[in-house]
Amino acid sequence: MxxxxxxxxxxxxxxxxxxxxxxxxxxxxxxxxxxxxxxxxxxxxxxxxxxxxxxxxxxxxxxxxxxxxxxxxxxxxxxxxxxxxxxxxxxxxxxxxxxxxxxxxxxxxxxxxxxxxxxxxxxxxxxxxxxxxxxxxxxxxxxxxxxxxxxxxxxxxxxGAFPPLVGWSAVTGHQGFAAWIMFAVIFLWTPAHFWSLALYKNDDYVRAGIPMMPIVCGSKTTKRQMVIYTFLLLLSSWLLVGSLRAQVLYIIMATAAGLLFLRSTLILMNNKEDQMTLAKRTFLVSLMYLPAVFAAAVVCALI
Missing domain, CATH: 1.10.357.140 (UbiA prenyltransferase)
Structure with missing residues (x-):
């Protein structure tokens, strides 16, 4: 035919x-x-x-x-x-x-x-x-x-932390303190974000021979470090307040987002029964955290 x-x-x-x-x-x-x-x-x-x-x-x-x-x-x-x-x-x-x-x-x-x-x-x-x-x-x-x-x-x-430096220098032709704080926020956000993914995709990384933290140091150490990095992330997000107009509003919004993320990592660390579900949940929370904080910063810089 x-x-x-x-x-x-x-x-x-x-x-x-x-x-x-x-x-x-x-x-x-x-x-x-x-x-x-x-x-x-x-x-x-x-x-x-x-x-x-x-x-x-x-x-x-x-x-x-x-x-x-x-x-x-x-x-x-x-x-x-x-x-x-x-x-x-x-x-x-x-x-x-x-x-x-x-x-x-x-x-x-x-x-x-x-x-x-x-x-x-x-x-x-x-x-x-x-x-x-x-x-x-x-x-x-x-x-x-x-x-x-x-x-x-x-x-x-x-x-993944370079884009704010690119955006800032594109507009001003130089760098500023706030740009480096945004760099730091992304830098400190990354470990908990990717390690939560690595926890529920652990078998993939084992097959590929990639020395992710859960494989080399175990899930307990990984979860503990996730909490530490998320706490440092919360603190670093506050440093952006000096570059914004609505400072009190930003502190409230950034703190709320940070505490939500920190709570998720703490629950993951303290619960040994349902790691897969909690790791996925933490990953999803991490995906929401960065857009929420950066959008809050923009709003509070303009109003």
Whole structure:
């Protein structure tokens, strides 16, 4: 039986959509949006108002290219363990939709394009911090820390903390105290966020041979450290108050979010019966914490 021209056309369009979706997923768009959001918040706080539209487009666009490029490098380098882990087995390279070489070229190309874009149409400081974040994630974390030390997430947390520095410098051309506090907040947020994921995805990391904290030091030590980092996170979030107008309101909102996150880690630490459910719950709380605090900071900077 012959295949109709319409069927061939439909199959062709379907294949194009599949490949396009695969290349987009190489850039980890959900993580990219999260990073863009933190930079966007930093822009508003730095400006004490709505930043210039062109600056926002160029600054956030350049950051998106940098984040997407670093993510593609991460997937290229981790393609061997991604095939083993259930959580990552359906990524484009393990599925055979994108070749490793193409992912590498995409990652390097986006990184170069980001630097050029930010340097030409924003400023060199912004381009420098964007490049530092790119190299931190693609090289320092992915190629060095991830497979060598249980502190991979702690030290590697700096990779996701660069966007506020990019956003702040895009608007002002320099750095400020508040930008570094936002960096610290993301840095201290990262361990509890990723270790909660590692606790309920522990089997995946064991199969891949990744020395995550729960594997190397055990769940008890991991949970205790999660509580410590979350407490430090709460304290660090208060330091942002000096850069805001509605200071009392911010303290209330940041404290409420911090205590909710801290409560979740304490319950996880003290309950040995239902680790899977509580780890998932803590992970979800961590996902809500950072947007809540940064959005609160923006509101309290503007009113």
């Amino acid at each position: 012959g295949v109709s021209e319409q069927s061939v056309r439909t199959l062709g369009l379907s294949n194009i959509k599949t490949v396009t979706k695969a290349y987009v997923s190489l850039t980890k768009p959900r993580i990219m949006l999260f990073l863009i959001f933190t930079a966007y918040c930093a822009m508003f706080i730095a400006q004490r108002g709505v930043p210039n539209l062109q600056t926002m487009i160029v600054g956030l666009g350049g950051l998106a290219l940098s984040a997407g490029g670093a993510a593609a490098i991460n997937m290229w380098y981790d393609r061997d363990i991604d095939r083993i882990m259930q959580r990552t087995a359906k990524r484009p390279i393990p599925m055979g939709i994108v070749t490793p070489w193409h992912a590498l070229v995409l990652g390097i190309g986006l990184g170069i394009l980001s630097v050029v874009m930010l340097a030409l149409w924003c400023n060199w400081l912004c381009a420098t911090f964007s490049l530092m974040g790119y190299l931190y994630y693609a090289v320092v974390y992915t190629m060095w820390l991830k497979r060598k030390t249980p502190q991979n997430i702690v030290i590697g947390g700096g990779a």
